[in-house]
Amino acid sequence: MGRHDFFSKYAPRPGRLRFAVSRVAVLALVIIVLGWIAISILIAPPPSNEPLATVPLESVPTSSQSAKGSASPSGPRVTVHVVGAVKKPGVYELPEGSRITDAVKSAGGLAEDAHPELVNLAAKLIDGQQIILPGDSTQSQNPNLPAPSNNAKISINTADAQTLQELPGIGPALAERIIDFRTENGPFSSVEELDAVSGIGPAMLEKLADLVVP
Structure with a gap:
């Protein structure tokens, strides 16, 4: 068996090589995404336990209240x-x-x-x-x-x-x-x-x- 025949026998076929490269690329992409998610969770600030501040709504006077408020002061x-x-x-x-x-x-x-x-x-x-x-x-x-x-x-x-x-x-x-x-x-x-x-x-x-x- 000549040297050429030896390399020809054990060299990977082109199809298998492309498939192996694709698997490595996908695996690397998954690792990158998972790593980014993990880092985001670690550096994110913890959620606050304080209740949300409520903004009080100013009461709008009704027509009867407005009438009372606009009543003229007592006379002389x-x-x-x-x-x-x-x-x-x-x-x-x-x-x-x-x-x-x-x-x-x-x-x-x-x-x-x-x-x-x-x-x-x-x-x-x-x-x-x-x-x-x-x-x-x-x-x-x-x-x-x-x-x-x-x-x-x-x-x-x-x-x-x-x-x-x-x-x-x-x-x-x-x-x-x-x-x-x-x-x-x-x-x-x-x-x-x-x-x-x-x-x-x-x-x-x-x-x-x-x-x-x-």
């Missing part, structure tokens, strides 16, 4: 001083247009010895006004308070313009002057102080003496 108010025969004398703030009866309620109501018939409870409140509720105990402490009487009289300290015009000789202009006087100078301490109001003389004061109280 007046401050009055309630003293005398009430359960809780003091300074109170009430809506403009309130009546003396509302101020009395704010002061806890009438005391047991009160004489509300001496005060016009329906009169409107005036800012800065002092409301004096006559009573048996307060009369002895303050002689300027009107004495109890069976006849209802108009209080010149609390009556509004319309109520003052019920008195003889007092028209709209004079009623306004009485109100302006007590607003600027404070409440009347006696009926005789009406003489200081322009338009009220001794003759009219005599007519009013039995019809009004401070």
Whole structure:
């Protein structure tokens, strides 16, 4: 056997050589892919156990809430001083247009010895006004308070313009002057102080003496 025949016998055939190369290439590709996956897993950060942050949604006001939110603020108010025969004398703030009866309620109501018939409870409140509720105990402490009487009289300290015009000789202009006087100078301490109001003389004061109280 010659040398040529020896190599020809043991040399791999071309088909087998191509098949062996293909298997090696596939195996190498698989190894590369698996290695890449393993490396990716190793270098990837561990998953966080913290819960996902939730973004709170701002509540959208409903139509009813919007209506409440856009409601106009409270209107003008007046401050009055309630003293005398009430359960809780003091300074109170009430809506403009309130009546003396509302101020009395704010002061806890009438005391047991009160004489509300001496005060016009329906009169409107005036800012800065002092409301004096006559009573048996307060009369002895303050002689300027009107004495109890069976006849209802108009209080010149609390009556509004319309109520003052019920008195003889007092028209709209004079009623306004009485109100302006007590607003600027404070409440009347006696009926005789009406003489200081322009338009009220001794003759009219005599007519009013039995019809009004401070």
